[in-house]
Amino acid sequence: MIVVMKVGSPEAEITRLSKEFEEEGLSPEKIVGKHKVVIGLVGETASLDERQIQEFSPWIEKVLRVERPYKRASLEFRHGEPSEVWIDTPNGKVPFGQNHPVVIVAGPCSVENEEMIVETAKRVKAAGAQFLRGGAYKPRTSPYAFQGHGESALGLLAAAREASGLGIITEVMDTADVAKVGAVADVLQIGARNMHNFSLLKKVGAQDKPVLLKRGMSATIDEWLMAAEYILAAGNPNVILCERGIRTFERSYARNTLDLAVIPVLRELTHLPLMIDPSHGTGRSEYVPAMAKAAIAAGTDALMIEVHPNPAKALSDGPQSLTPDRFDRLVKEELSIIGKAVERWSEPAVALV
Template identity: 45%
Template sequence: MLILFEKDYTKAQLEHVMEKVKATGCEPHLVHGLFKVTINIIGDDTRLDPEIFKSYEGVEDVIAVSKPFPLVGREFKPEDTVVRTHNVTFGPNHFVVIAGPCAVESEEQTLRIARAVKKAGAQILRGGAFKPRSSPYAFQGMGVEGLKILDIARKETGMPVITELLDVRDLDDICNYADIIQIGTRNMSNFSLLKEVGKTRKPVMLKRGMLATIDEWLMAAEYIYHEGNTQVILCERGIRSFDSKYTRNIVDLSAIPVIKHLSHLPISVDPSHATGRRDAVGPMTLAALAAGANSVMIDVHDDAESALCDGAQAITPHLFEGIMAGIRNLSKALGKELT
């Protein structure tokens, strides 16, 4: 249930209604939207009488919520959420390009790629310091040393950094060295981890689980939002199918308009991990932009054949320049700003 307040409500009226909600055993979640101040009632609100709350001074309306993700749903917040980090904006009429190596391998490698993607027009640097791998014998990342290298690249290029969090024990280090926390596909349903990043005030990019429905994805985002962190970006990174012979996953582009309809959160697409092949990254990037995505995240490596992680999907800096040219042309046609 949502309680909408009149434009000229008073603080005393708001506090009165919140106390009434608490008295029912439910939890009031207050959100100051662009146009409305709203209380979302968390808990079993089926026994509450909307007419009683409508009668309180300062209340404009009471709306029933039909979705299991009330905080990240459009019913709760009709206007689009805007997430900002430094001078980069995720939101309506903006398109953000995130690029960099799948894994931080060395300071020299990371700086070379960071300079190249910055020159081509990327706004945010990606790089994995902690790598979730299917095999325990595969390269697992450089850990905190990798974070320090990303910090060096950030200071040199001025680009904000996004990197993946695998373990809550690394949260403080990632918050110190990164600007956006990435929750990967394997941790989308790690609810204790989602709660902890929800307690931070860092932007969080939540990747869709490889077997997750859209409802499950949005309910995972609800965990973060419920803890108070409203800076959430969704990321479609491909879902498993019966045929993995030619692509790693299916890029669910239909999820973009569906998410836009169901939720107010910005959405990004990772065409690199979704397809697993470099020749598909460019077409899927432009398709994501055309479908309404707010961002893409692209793996770039200057020596993909020797990459320690996912070399088959990494594109060269030269190919990335070509993709950026296509993004600029299409963004202009769609009226979107590259920021």
């Protein structure tokens, strides 16, 4: 349930109402929009009468019920206004959201050694990326596949951050590792295989670092948003959704089916920012540029693209990784054109020669 306040409502009245809602056993959350303040009410609201709440104050404009099972994640909860996630990096704050330029995240699937991760960080930064992705801990289908270097790789990510000025996004797989990963990462990633790890969702929801929540391989949109709700309900409002391809009957030509239809669908359902991962979504480096361009045209807020200095020798996901040279051309000569056209680019488009 949300309570929409009238324009110009006194702060003292909003505070008074919030205390009154708390006395009713509800958890009020103040949401400040461009023109109005909304008070979101979380708790047992089924028995509450909207007309009765309307009489709590002459400053209440209207009272609306949130019909969807995901309350905090729903667009209704913010009265139709998209949220923003601002992330601190060595080069300043970077915003994720519908009213900001597309954010580029790039880097290898796994952190292999210091030379590789630092070199890659510098190259993707020069091309226009604001964040470095790289796995310290890697969930793999086979127990015999490379699982990442673990805690030692976190130090290498820190070195790459120092050398490049990029923000760091890396996956956390276990509740026991949240603190140590959070000490290095600027954004904690929940991978597709852990989307339904509710203990982990609650744990990252109880800490302050922003969370990137990847869609599960076979998850419906509602299941994905309910996973986000776990993080939001635990107290962390800074959640970014990441579509990385889903498993369908088509397995011959692409690793997954990249569901770009989620972009317009989620715009109607949630206020949370959205990232698209065309690398995992296709599994083929030759398909990544087309899907990245399509994602910007469709309205994504961010892209995550795998880049490796030598994909043929990558310890994981080499076939879907771009070389630094190809990534540079993609960002400067292709993505910038489309980003500029849809007014979501921070740099002028580069003309193709």
